[in-house]
Amino acid sequence: xxxxxxxxxxxxxxxxxxxxxxxxxxxxxxxxxxxxxxxxxxxxxxxxxxxxxxxxxxxxxxxxxxxxxxxxxxxxxxxxxxxxxxxxxxxxxxxxxxxxxxxxxxxxxxxxxxxxxxxxxxxxxxxxxxxxxxxxxxxxxxxxxxxxxxxxxxxxxxxxxxxxxxxxxxxxxxxxxxxxxxxxxxxxxxxxxxxxxxxxxxxxxxxxxxxxxxxxxxxxxxxxxxxxxxxxxxxxxxxxxxxxxxxxxxxxxxxxxxxxxxxxxxxxx
Ligand SMILES: [Mg+2]
Numbered sequence: 004x005x006x007x008x009x010x011x012x013x014x015x016x017x018x019x020x021x022x023x024x025x026x027x028x029x030x031x032x033x034x035x036x037x038x039x040x041x042x043x044x045x046x047x048x049x050x051x052x053x054x055x056x057x058x059x060x061x062x063x064x065x066x067x068x069x070x071x072x073x074x075x076x077x078x079x080x081x082x083x084x085x086x087x088x089x090x091x092x093x094x095x096x097x098x099x100x101x102x103x104x105x106x107x108x109x110x111x112x113x114x115x116x117x118x119x120x121x122x123x124x125x126x127x128x129x130x131x132x133x134x135x136x137x138x139x140x141x142x143x144x145x146x147x148x149x150x151x152x153x154x155x156x157x158x159x160x161x162x163x164x165x166x167x168x169x170x171x172x173x174x175x176x177x178x179x180x181x182x183x184x185x186x187x188x189x190x191x192x193x194x195x196x197x198x199x200x201x202x203x204x205x206x207x208x209x210x211x212x213x214x215x216x217x218x219x220x221x222x223x224x225x226x227x228x229x230x231x232x233x234x235x236x237x238x239x240x241x242x243x244x245x246x247x248x249x250x251x252x253x254x255x256x257x258x259x260x261x262x263x264x265x266x267x268x269x270x271x272x
Contacts, residue, residue, distance in 0.1 A: 011233040011244060012250045016024060018111075021060040021196040021219075022053060023184055023210070026067060026075060028203035029224050032038075032238045033168065035139055037067075037128070042075055046174065051079055056252040060192045064167070066172065066206055068130050069098075078195055086133045087165060087174055087206050088183030093190055098240060101175050103132050103161070111155060111162075111173070112211040114146045118151050132175055141170035167204045181209035202231075 006269065014020060016263045024030055030050070031042045042050075054061045063072050065262040069085035069092060084091045090100040103111075112129055115136070119127040124141035125148060134155075136148045152171040165172040184200060187193045198219035200210050211221040211230040223231035224241060235241055 009233045011220065011235060014248060014255075016251075016255055019196045020057065021062075021188065021193040021198050022057060022197060023062050023064050023187070023200040023214075024050075025180075025200075025202035025204070025207050025210075025224075026063055026065040027240060028168065028238070029201050031075070037125070037137065040075070043238075043242065046242045046245065047076065047079070049242065049249060050076065050081075052249050053245065053252070054079065056249060058192050059212065060196055061191070062094075062187055064168065064183050064200070064202075064210060066135070066204075082187065084180065084183035084187070085180055086130050086178075087172070088178040088180050088186075089130075089132050091183055091186060093187070094192055099131050101178060103175065107159060107161075108132070111159060114155070115151070133165075134173045136171045136173075137169065138171075142169065142204065148260050165206055167206055172206075179209035180206055181211075181213035184210050198239060198269075199244070200263070207231075217218070 004155070027033055027037070027040055030046050031040045034040050049063065062084065063076065064084040065072055066087050067085055069083045069090050073080070074084050082092060082094045083179050085197050090098065092098045094226055103238045111134060115134055119125050119136065122141060122144045125144050126137040128137060136142050136152060138148050148171050155173050156164055161176055162173050165174050186200060188198055198214045198217050200214045200219065201222045201224060202210060203224035208230050208233055211223070214221040215230060215232065220233060221231040222233045222235060223229040223236060224235050235244055
């Protein structure tokens with residue numbers, strides 16, 4: 004695992020890139036409640052520009068449901084992977100969504116609701132096929148929350164744990180942000196490009212691994228051990244990095260319309 008603060012290298016002018024972003028802790032600062040999270044206007048504007056300059060090869064890959072992701076980047080309408088890859092909307096608008104049998108989902112919901120009600124200031128978030136147990140405002144319940152989640156995965160073997168920052172999630176086995184990025188990379192406009200992924204939490208490690216195998220740029224936001232090759236310290240640094248990327252892409256686009264030969268020639272001279 005890389006724990007160095009490797010600076011992120013500039014984009015290569017001869018490569019085409021596919022950009023994938025986690026949201027919470029990456030494009031948006033973490034707040035005490037998940038419903039208080041927002042993406043700063045400057046980062047939203049940069050994302051919008053990135054979509055235009057990069058032929059639409061920009062997607063969000065998050066633990067949030069896609070409905071929340073759409074609301075967070077509105078009026079942008081991006082390709083999305085939600086709930087850690089359990090749902091995915093590709094660039095053509097086609098949606099794939101994993102679901103649990105109704106009776107399983109109902110039974111887990113009622114068991115969790117009852118247990119969470121006994122732990123003040125913890126919060127249950129039901130995402131359809133996944134369940135998040137938040138304890139940011141009640142960190143002393145961490146052990147109980149983890150034990151509760153483990154109990155559920157033992158009882159329902161089609162589910163697995165996904166720990167995060169002050170949250171433990173229970174999600175279907177076999178899904179990950181890594182498999183979501185892999186799926187995007189098989190399709191237009193992502194196919195044939197070099198993947199770039201930015202994320203801050205444990206769920207992002209699966210995506211870093213996939214991006215590393217594809218020889219892309221894996222970028223961890225913040226501290227902590229990670230498989231990512233590069234690092235940025237916080238959401239503010241992500242905003243600045245995005246602005247640099249836009250400048251580089253803008254220059255690339257300016258020279259790709261038939262004048263590239265002259266441009267590189269004049270550089271050599
Ligand atoms: Mg995150």
